[in-house]
Amino acid sequence: MRDILGDILYVDLTERRSWREPVTPQRVLDFLGGRGINASLLWELLEPGTDPLGPANPLIFGTGLVTGTEAPSSGRTTVACRSPATGWYLKTSGGGHWGAELKYSGYGYLVVLGRAEEPVYLWIDDGRVEIRDARQVWGKDVRETDRAIKAEVGDEDIQVAAIGPGGERLVRFAGIMFSVYNAAARGGAGAVMGSKNLKAVAVRGRGGVRPAQPARFHELARACHESLSADSGFAGLGKYGTSGSLNAINEVRALASYNFRRGHLEDVYPITGQYLAEAGYLRRRAACFGCIIGCHRYTEISRGRYAGTYTGGPEYETFCALGSGCGLLDTEAVIKANELCNLYGLDTISCGSVIQWAMECYEKGLLSSGDLDGLDLHWGNGEAVVEMVRRIAWREGFGDVLADGVRAAAEKVGGDSYKWAVQAKGLEQSRVDTRSAKSYALAFAVNPRGPDHLHTETFAEFGLSPEGRALIARITGDEKYANSYLGEKRAEIVRWHEDCYAATDALGFCAFTSTALYGVTPQLMAQVFAAATGYEMSEESLMEAGRRIVTLEKCINVREGATREHDVLPWRMMHERSPDRSDPDAINSPEELARMLDEYYTLHGWDLETSWPLESTLRKLRLGTVADELAAIGRLVAR
C-alpha cells in the first residue's frame, strides 16, 4: 500500500535536514488522505498561538490518496498551515501536475518546518532531497522562476511549485502556484512559503503508483469516468470552463458585482466563458493531471494595448473578482489582471476584493486620488485595476495597505469602510452573493477559513442540473428545496456537501467530480478507496471520515480560540438587502443566520452556545485524543 500513499517527507529549513516517515494505516482509515491527513498532521505539529508568518508555522503539502492514478480528475494537492490572512486554520488546494509528480517521487506529503536563512528551493529527485540556493530566482515572477529552475536542473519535464513576488513580500493573500497557472490561492499559503524563504519546490518522480487491487481499481476508475462524463454539466464545463456558468449565476441574482452592491447585471456577456471562446481569446483548453473535464482555460491577447498577454484563466471567480466586482466588463483588462496575479502569485479573489473595496472608498470619498498615489479608481477603470494588482504584489504605495487584506485595510482607512469590506474571519468572500444562495451563506459562515466556496461547494441548491435536483431530493426529501432562495433545510444540504467535499479533497478528486458535477458519488469513492488501499470501506464510513475531517478542522480553530461569534458573514450580507430582488428574503439577516447555525450545530452534535464539538461527538468520531487535549485547555463541553 505504501506507494499509493507515499511517505511523509519532512524538511526542516532551519536545521537544513530532511527525513521520511511512512503514513500509518490507521491514519489512512481515519483521515483517508490529502486534506484529512494534512489536518491530522497540522493538529500534531502546530503549537496554538503560533505566528502564521513565523518559522514555527508548519507548511504541509498533501497529495490525494489516488493522485497519480487513472481515477478521473484526481490530481489535486492540498496545502495546510495557519493562515496569515485569517489567523485560523487554512486548507487550500490547487490542481496542475505537481501533486502526481510528488507521488511518483515516492512522497505523498511534504512538511516544511522552520525558516531558511537565505532564499532556497527544494529539489526532490525521486527519493533524494536537496536544499538549493534560490537567490538567483528571488524576485522573479512565477513564469521566470519555473523556466529558470527547469534550466538549472536541466530537465524541462519536472514539476515546480513556486511563489511569486507576492509571496516573497508576504502579501496576505499570496498563493502557491503549481505548474505555472494552478493556484492554491486562498488564505495566504504563499506568504507562509515566503516567510520561510522558500521560493519553490521542484520535483521529478520516475516511480509509479500501484493500487492494492489493480484490476478492481481499474474497473472502478472506468466507472467513475463513465459516470462523470454522463453528468449533464460535463460537456459545458469542459467547453466553456467555470466562467461558462456566469450567466446562470447572474440570472439567479447571485452574481457578485460592484463590490456586492449588485447581484445582477444587464449584460455580462464580455466576461463569460462563452465570449472568451467566441471572440477568439481562448486558444485552448487545459487539464490538470488525469482530468477528463479540462475546465482550465488558456487565453492570449494578440492585438491592442495588452497584446502579448497570455495566461491560464480567467475562471468564474476571476471574471467576477477582477471584472464585475470592479464594475469592469472589459475582457482584455481582466485577462491582463489575471495574468499579473498568476505571475506575481496572488489570489485573484482577494486581490479583486481589496481593489473593489478601495473603489467604493474612492466613490464615497474616504480615499482620494492623492491617497492612491494618483490612481483614479473609479468603477470600471481597467487600467487602474491592472496597475493596482502590480502595486499590491510589490507593496508599492497604497498597494502596501491593500496587501494586508481588506480587514486590515478597513481598520486603517476607518469610517464606515468596514461595512463594505466584504470579509469574515479576515478572508475576502468569494464571488457568490450569499443573499441569493442560502446554503452557500451557511457554508460560508461555518467555513473554518472564511467565506469561501472551495471548502464546501453546495452547487446543487441552485437546482441548475437534474443531478443537483435529484441530490437535493435525496438529502431533504423534496426536490422543491433545490431553490437557493429558501432558508429551510440548508443545514442538511451543507452538511452532506461538507462530508462529501472533505472525502473528495482527501482522495484528491476535484470538487467538480462530486459537488458541482455529481458523477463521482460517495459510493464510488468508497469503493475506489477500498480498491486503492485494500481496506474495505462503506459509503457511510467514507462520509463519516469526511465528517471526522471537518470536525478536526473545526477543533483546530477551537484550540485557537474560535467560538460561535466567529461563524459570521460579512456585514454587507447581513445588513444590506440585495437590490436586485424584490422579495423580503434577499438578505442574510443575523436572525436568519442564527437559526441556520442552530440547525447546523445540532445536526453536527456541537454546542449551541460555543459552537464547540461536544465531547460525545468527538469520541463517537474516534477523535478522543483531540477531546482530551481540548479538555486540558478548557475548550470542551463535556456532554
Next chain:
Amino acid sequence: MQKVLVVDPNLCTGCRQCELACSYHHEGFYSPHLSRIRVVKFEDRCLNVPVVCSYCERPPCEEVCPTGAMSHAVGQTYAVVVEERCIGCKECVHVCPLGAVGIHPRKGTAMRCDLCRGDPACVKVCTAGALKFEPVEEEVRDRRRARAGALGLV
C-alpha cells in the same frame, strides 16, 4: 488499410490519461515513465503534444536493430519488441527521429508502442478527442477537407 494513431495537439488538454492507460495496460500500474505515449508539455503556453510511434513505413529503429528485436509481428499491423532478443543497445532510441522509442527503466529493453496489439488503450480514454485510431486514408481525407475548409469559401 493500416490504421494509425493520429494525434491532434490542438485538441490535447494535457491531462495525460493516455499515459496512465498505457502504463496500466502494459505494466499493470500507473507510471508515466513506463508509458509508450508521452505528452510533451510546454507549460507556460498550456501547449501539450502527445508523442508516440508513428509506424513509419521504413522504421529506422527496425533497420538499425542488430538483433532483430524491433520487429513487426509476422502478418500483423502492429509492432512488438521481442524482449528476449533485445540487448538494450539503445541504437533504436538514437535513430528514432520522433523520440518515440524509450528504454524500460526496470527491464533495460526497448519500449515502443505496440498499439495494444491492434486496440490502443490510450485512444479510448481521450475525452478531448486528440487521439484517434483510423486508417491512413481517412486521416488524409479529413486533413484535405480541413485544409480546404480553412480557405473560408464555405
